[in-house]
Amino acid sequence: MDDGLRSGVEETPPFTAKELGMKKKYALAALGLVGALALAGCGGGGAGSAGGGDGAGSTDPGDLLIGVSMPTQTSERWIADGSAVEAGLEESGYQVDLQYAGDDIPTQGQQIDQMITKGADLLIIAAIDGTALSSQLDAAAAANIPVISYDRLIRDSENVDFYVTFDNYKVGVQQATSLLVGLGVLDAEGNETDVKGPFNIELFAGSLDDNNAHFFWEGAMDTLKPFMDDGVLTVPSGQTDIEQAAILRWQQETAQKRMEDLLTSTYGSGTKLDGVLSPYDGLSRGIITALQGTGGLGANIEAGLPIVTGQDAEIGSVSLINQGVQFATIFKDTRKLAEQSVVVAEAMLAGDEPEANDTETYDNGVKVVPSYLLQSDIVYKDNITPLLVDSGYWTQAEVDSGVAE
């Protein structure tokens, strides 16, 4: 089976930190920001010597301030990401300004503006809307502050220096694979069985302003399409476009509402729903709430609840998987992502080249952003212990209670 890895993986970083600095100067010149160009020019090439704040000119981590901008605290994964990045940076001796934006685009813009004003020497940003930060990134470039795009690609800007993330297309492949395994169309090893359905499924996608949502969808649809073409899978609602399936801001309540609407419009007269592709655990829990509340379905898969997928291994969903309610999730170890962002930040601040392992896939509309991609795993009920408990991501008590301690 196609493992979903798309383009070739390269080991050579495309730009040195110095070249990145020069690219910024060219971009500024193109924008006609002559004064800013002079400022950037004063800073020299190395990011560590060029940050905007008190630490400018210093390579002592204690003098350097890193701004960390996270989207929201309503999802526990972003809380874990923020804490892990902060802890990793502090361990390396940096000062950290960590901010959460409450999923509000103007708030995130203001928080980043303030980080720049405070003299941040580097920014790590997980964008709410990947297309909404151009003016902040222009200001960062004018102050020669390098920017790392964290998990979600910042689009439409020349001034994104590096991207740390997971192999997002492959995450989509894994989500679809887990749905097919749940339906019995694939076995646990991912091989096709002689189970041919037909099965009725519905499709959910993430927030369209999040670049990742498109990668997840593409990976999932490339995997499901052959089975849809063969008639093994049918989407009775007919809603097979990402625009129809998308859930703005990844909101659980919006997913619950869409699932309720689908049940009413399409499944009212006894049509059986066998599975739901969900790209994020928060959506999955909204979908499950809708499924449990309507149509007299039982509370778990054995009693007839459809197969529901997920992503992020949030504890609420891991617990539901353990109880046989949600079928699967995708584990992206945010500890490793945080660690990688610290490695990249340290390299940039030391004026070294951050190591990229993908320099082809992530075109942000203006340029291909050099990236470091991490791998993810599918979590089913029977591998919760080795993947999540043994690795210390969640304790057994948390899995049992469904609550993070």
Ligand code: GAL
């Ligand atoms: C995506 C991220 C997913 C999930 C989702 C909702 O950008 O890659 O892992 O967290 O946002 O928060």
